[in-house]
Amino acid sequence: MNAEKKVAFYTLGCKLNFSETSTIARNFVNEGFERVEFEEKADIYVINTCSVTDNADKRFKTIVKSALKQNDEAFLIAVGCYAQLKPEELAAVDGVDLVLGATEKFNVTSYINDLTKNDVGEVHSCEIEDADFYVGSYSIGDRTRAFLKVQDGCDYKCTYCTIPLARGISRSDTLENVLKNAKEISERGIKEIVLTGVNIGDYGKGEFGNKKHEHTFLELVQALDKVEGIHRLRISSIEPNLLKDETIEFVSKSDTFVPHFHIPLQSGSDELLKKMKRRYLRKVYTNRVAKIREVMPHACIGVDVIVGFPGETDELFLETYNYLSELEISYLHVFTYSERANTEAVEMDGVVPKNVRAKRSKMLRGLSVKKRRAFYESQIGNTLSVLFEGENKEGYIHGFTENYVKVKAPWNPELVNTIHNVKLTKIDEDGLVRFDFVDTEVIH
Missing domain, CATH: 3.30.750.200 (Transcription Regulator spoIIAA)
Structure with missing residues (x-):
């Protein structure tokens, strides 16, 4: 039955959601479903929701409508953070058949008995305290880079944030499993891995939320640096109080970790x-930036x-x-x-x-x-390496330097998923950077 069934996915929100959608999609494919683009006609549409901004909530209804426009008989499933926080609200949206919370989303296929549309969405949502196990995931939809999930949940109690309510306590993947996933990614010819999680600097807390760290974030970074076949590793958002000087120094000397940090501040007022x-005041943030600038001026x-x-x-x-x-x-x-x-x-x-x-x-x-x-x-004037991406955007190919400068050149399919040394020459009218090739040989 599954072999003839088509499934499509839509992801709202963060890199972590993208990595999880990718894992859920692979589960469908492994069970014989055919994955198609969201804009195509499918039998099942899975929407991975976000709860960080109001906008994401509103967009959900629009996405449901666009799916039903493709196929008004399609079976619609909502998963993700908003599905955990307000399952009844999503279930009440016209056309939604199934809503799965934090612990259920990785077993979507086991909740599909038949694809008859429901009058009201069926909800399977746990108490968030039950989200105490870890499911590793990574996204490989894009040929050039993958998002690798290393951690989930958060123990912080920021007064504006619903993520702990949506994702549960802080817990991490085992170092062994992260390295296994990283090797799988590199074997697919993907050049860059972006580490992702809810609070990745808290990496190392065990599966069941024990407060003891099996490994530190620095140990994770050191171990990944040794994985063969990965050309670039990028750290996504990391809390300033958890980004230690030792990690900054290690990145500055690493051949694979790139000089790019994304550090939430939220306010410049103590x-x-x-x-x-x-969990920090402004002085800590100032010190982090100063440390990065000291050892990596071009970061x-x-x-x-x-x-x-x-x-x-x-x-x-x-x-x-x-x-x-x-x-x-x-x-x-x-x-x-x-x-x-x-x-x-x-x-x-x-x-x-x-x-x-x-x-x-x-x-x-x-x-x-x-x-x-x-x-x-x-x-401008610096020689940097660029990883070129796979999309032809109005006759141009784009790419990013190791320190996240976005460059453009006339479309050339041979450049896709290759890394070249280039000299940055000027900023174009659209704000992107032009360059000259330093050599025509591919580095990787």
């Missing part, structure tokens, strides 16, 4: 960091920041703006605060009007454009 229950440093958190006055916002303006960072990811049920921040005084949030968000996005431009300008 007063707001305390209200958010972040790219990305920053997450939240605007409009309750109690963020004009003065406190400007404190964040001015701090980031002076800090030697490369770009910002700006999040506009949105109220989430069952978080402490919802009850806080000092609600910032939505129009003020939008204005502040625009200011920080403008600052991000300036920061990225200044960073790119600082790299």
Whole structure:
């Protein structure tokens, strides 16, 4: 029966979700289903949801509609963070047949008995305390890079965040399994691995949430550095209090770990960091950036920041703006605060009007454009290596240097998934960087 059935997937949210969608999709394929693109007609559509922003919630309904447009008889399944937090809400959306929570999503196929549409979505959702086991995953949809999950869940209690409610306690993959997955990825000819998780700096906590770390994040990084066949390793978002000097120093000397860090700040005001229950103050963040700059002057440093958190006055916002303006960072990811049920921040005084949030968000996005431009300008004239990607975008091929400068060249299919040394020459009108080949030989 499965051999004739087609399944399609849509992922909302983070790199971690992409790695998990990929694993769920492989389970379907292993059971005889044919995977097709989401824009095609399929018998089953699986939507992996996110709960980080309001926008992701709203987009879910739009995605359901677009799936039903392809096939109004299709069986629709919702999984992921929003499915764990508000399963009944998703089940009530017209056309949704099945909603699976945090522990059930990796066994999707065992919940499909027949594909008859349900009048109301059927919910299988655990209490989040039961999400105490670990399922490793990695994404390999893109030929050039893979997202490798090493950790899940979070023990932090940030006052704005629902992720611990959606994903449970902090737990990690075994070092042995991470290395096995990394080898599998390299054997497929993928050149770059991005390490991902909810709180990857907390790597090493055992499967059942014991507080003891079997291994540290530094030991994970050191072990992955020795895996043969991987040309680039990139650390995704890591908390400033968990990014240790030893890790920064190791990355600076590594041949495979690239000089690119993404470190959440959330606010440049100590007063707001305390209200958010972040586990560091501004001084720690300043020291991390200074350490990276000391040992890797050309490193790219990305920053997450939240605007409009309750109690963020004009003065406190400007404190964040001015701090980031002076800090030697490369770009910002700006999040506009949105109220989430069952978080402490919802009850806080000092609600910032939505129009003020939008204005502040625009200011920080403008600052991000300036920061990225200044960073790119600082790299002109440097010789760097570029991994070229597989998509023909309006006659151009794009790629990223090891320190995350985005480059472009006229489309050439022979460059796809190859790494070349190039000299950066100028910034184009669209903000991307042009280059000259230093040599025509492929490095990898």
